[in-house]
Amino acid sequence: MDEPSQRPNFLKAAFLNAYNLSLLGGAGLTALATQDWLIGIGALALEALWLVVGPDLKPFQRAVNEQARKEREKAEQARVEQLLAELSGRDLQRATALKELKAEIERDVANNPTFSAVLLRTELEKLGQLYQSFVKLAAACLKSEDYLSTVSEKELSKQLEAQEALQKNHQDPAVVELAAKNAQVLEKRLSAVRDIRTFLQRARGQMNLIENSVRLLRDQAQTMTSPSQLTEQLDGLLTSVEAVSESVRDTDAILSGRFEPVVPVGDEPASAGARERVRE
Numbered sequence: 120m121d122e123p124s125q126r127p128n129f130l131k132a133a134f135l136n137a138y139n140l141s142l143l144g145g146a147g148l149t150a151l152a153t154q155d156w157l158i159g160i161g162a163l164a165l166e167a168l169w170l171v172v173g174p175d176l177k178p179f180q181r182a183v184n185e186q187a188r189k190e191r192e193k194a195e196q197a198r199v200e201q202l203l204a205e206l207s208g209r210d211l212q213r214a215t216a217l218k219e220l221k222a223e224i225e226r227d228v229a230n231n232p233t234f235s236a237v238l239l240r241t242e243l244e245k246l247g248q249l250y251q252s253f254v255k256l257a258a259a260c261l262k263s264e265d266y267l268s269t270v271s272e273k274e275l276s277k278q279l280e281a282q283e284a285l286q287k288n289h290q291d292p293a294v295v296e297l298a299a300k301n302a303q304v305l306e307k308r309l310s311a312v313r314d315i316r317t318f319l320q321r322a323r324g325q326m327n328l329i330e331n332s333v334r335l336l337r338d339q340a341q342t343m344t345s346p347s348q349l350t351e352q353l354d355g356l357l358t359s360v361e362a363v364s365e366s367v368r369d370t371d372a373i374l375s376g377r378f379e380p381v382v383p384v385g386d387e388p389a390s391a392g393a394r395e396r397v398r399e
Contacts, residue, residue: 129174132183139169199251202258210257214250217330220337221250227337245353246333252360253329256322259367263315263322272312279305318370325363332356 133139146162149155173179203214225243282305285298336352 127183127187129180129183130170133170133173133179136173139166139173195251199254202254206254206257206261210261213326213330214254214257217250217253217333220333221246224333224337242350242353245357246336249329249333249353249356249360252357253326255367256326256329256363259370260319260322260326263319263370267312267315267319270308270312272309275305275309275312279309315370318367321363322367325360328359329356 143162143166146158150157150159150162203211206214224246228243279302282298282302286295286302289295289298332352
């Protein structure tokens with residue numbers, strides 16, 4: 120089911136339909152050229168009737184939905200190609216190999232007489248979604264690994280311990296207050312680092328599952344005796360991928376977040392290198 124934000128505006132589509140605009144514009148120009156305003160009035164009346172009836176016509180809605188689906192697919196494909204261009208090394212090789220496997224499966228399934236044309240298109244769309252998910256996961260892993268390479272969990276923990284000690288031992292209320300705020304920031308940073316490490320483990324595991332499952336489908340494509348065999352495997356994979364995709368969105372939110380800088384207070388020792396590691 121489409122998300123509400125993805126549902127087409129049928130009234131807007133009815134008005135902006137190329138045929139509608141052409142006829143409406145032609146009638147307007149004709150009325151202007153001939154000074155016969157009845158033509159214009161008639162055109163406006165027909166336009167009003169079309170805008171009332173047209174958006175509710177099922178054939179029109181199907182056509183609009185299909186066009187919207189194609190536009191979404193085109194935009195999504197462009198995004199995946201952009202993410203693919205950011206990959207390198209082993210992840211790029213794996214994504215390229217997966218795309219080749221996808222093409223081989225599409226060819227073999229198309230030659231399998233047990234699949235109807237409609238079912239074939241539906242299942243191949245799911246296969247395309249798996250490939251796109253693999254690329255998105257690989258790109259998210261790359262971003263997460265780049266982030267983790269710039270932070271030290273050990274140093275963050277050391278800084279947190281120092282701030283907590285200040286809260287317990289210092290007598291100046293202003294120093295204690297600043298230490299408490301710094302401790303909150305450091306706790307957020309540590310939590311983010313741990314969440315990202317957990318995400319990396321899940322994402323890498325999901326990438327392996329997609330890769331191995333698609334290879335299995337490649338081995339089975341020519342010999343499948345029932346379309347349900349392909350459907351069950353693809354649906355199961357997409358369900359597990361969706362769970363990790365939620366983590367991708369959560370991780371993007373973490374990486375795009377902004378944390379207040381940790382500032383040394385009181386008599387806390389802090390080297391320039393340590394401050395740099397905990398600063399955004």
